[in-house]
Amino acid sequence: MSNNANGKSFGSKTVATLGMMCAIAFVAKLISSVFPTVSGFLSFDLKDVIIVIAGFMSGPLAAVVVTVVVSFIEMITISSTGFIGLIMNILQSCAFACTASVIYRKDKSLKGAIIGLVSGVLLMTVLMLLWNWLITPLYMKVPRSVVVGMLVPVFLPFNLVKGGINATLAMLLYKPVVTALRKARLVEPSASGGKHGAKLGVAAVSAVLLVSFVLLALVLAGVI
Numbered sequence: 150m151s152n153n154a155n156g157k158s159f160g161s162k163t164v165a166t167l168g169m170m171c172a173i174a175f176v177a178k179l180i181s182s183v184f185p186t187v188s189g190f191l192s193f194d195l196k197d198v199i200i201v202i203a204g205f206m207s208g209p210l211a212a213v214v215v216t217v218v219v220s221f222i223e224m225i226t227i228s229s230t231g232f233i234g235l236i237m238n239i240l241q242s243c244a245f246a247c248t249a250s251v252i253y254r255k256d257k258s259l260k261g262a263i264i265g266l267v268s269g270v271l272l273m274t275v276l277m278l279l280w281n282w283l284i285t286p287l288y289m290k291v292p293r294s295v296v297v298g299m300l301v302p303v304f305l306p307f308n309l310v311k312g313g314i315n316a317t318l319a320m321l322l323y324k325p326v327v328t329a330l331r332k333a334r335l336v337e338p339s340a341s342g343g344k345h346g347a348k349l350g351v352a353a354v355s356a357v358l359l360v361s362f363v364l365l366a367l368v369l370a371g372v373i
Contacts, residue, residue, distance in 0.1 A: 163207055166335045167214055174199035174219045179227070185370035187307050188299070190289070193366060197242050197315040201269070202323050204250030205262070206336060212246040233288055240280055244273040245312060249319075259351065266319060270312030277308045307369055313362040320355040324348065 177195040184193045196219055204212030220238040228234045252265035281304050286293045330336040367373045 162335050163211070166330060167203060167207065167211055169335075170199055170203040170211075170215050171218045171222075174203075174215055175222055178219065178223055182227070185367075185372055187369045187371075188303050191303070191307050193311050193314065194238075194241075195315065195318065197245050198318040198322060200242050201246040201249050201266070201315070201319045202326055204246045205253050205319075205323060206327060206330070208254055209247045209250040212250050213243060216242040216246065230288065233284055237277075237280060237284065241273055241277055244276045245269040245315065248272045249316075262320070262323075266316040270309065270316050273312050274305065274308040278304055306365075310362050310365045310369060314359065314366060317355045317359040317362060320351060321359065 174196040177199050181193055181195045186192050200212050200215045200219070203215045216239055220235050220242065223238065224231065224235040230237070246269065249262075249265035249269035252268055253261045255261065256264070278300055282293070282296060282300060285291075285296045285299075289296070327336055364373070
């Protein structure tokens with residue numbers, strides 16, 4: 150992956166880009182609504198793919214901005230979980246996208262992107278286990294002991310698979326998205342192009358991982 154804006158300040162181009170990313174992230178959320186749920190209430194969400202790409206391009210603050218804006222729009226339009234859903238969405242997306250963005254900002258390379266994405270998935274998974282333990286009993290109106298019994302067999306694999314899908318999609322889509330934005334002159338040209346063979350290798354590995362995670366997601370949802 151190539152060097153991008155460091156996100157220290159938002160100029161007019163960055164604001165326009167983030168506005169576009171917010172719109173795309175909300176569309177990704179709408180598309181996610183067609184996916185089967187796990188245990189009747191856990192839903193896969195693709196908006197984090199767009200949020201982490203925004204963070205890679207413009208820094209972790211950009212990821213926070215897109216997260217908050219999209220989560221708020223989701224709450225007042227299509228969500229039925231209200232303020233609790235808003236908080237959970239913000240925590241989840243920031244844990245994943247901001248962690249990945251902070252690490253990538255320090256090491257703007259393929260290695261930095263991979264370490265950032267993996268770290269984001271792991272932190273998001275741990276954080277969601279904690280917050281599901283805290284919040285889900287209130288949301289589902291069940292004893293906390295019921296939720297504790299779901300943490301390892303349900304919440305843990307669900308968040309790992311969801312994070313894996315979003316991370317591999319981000320690896321596959323980052324270059325095409327940035328290339329399109331560069332052509333629109335919303336992102337500065339790259340100083341280094343990267344090796345074509347390396348790009349194909351990343352795409353191939355990402356595709357294999359994506360298929361694997363999607364199959365796991367279908368198993369969790371009881372489809373296969």
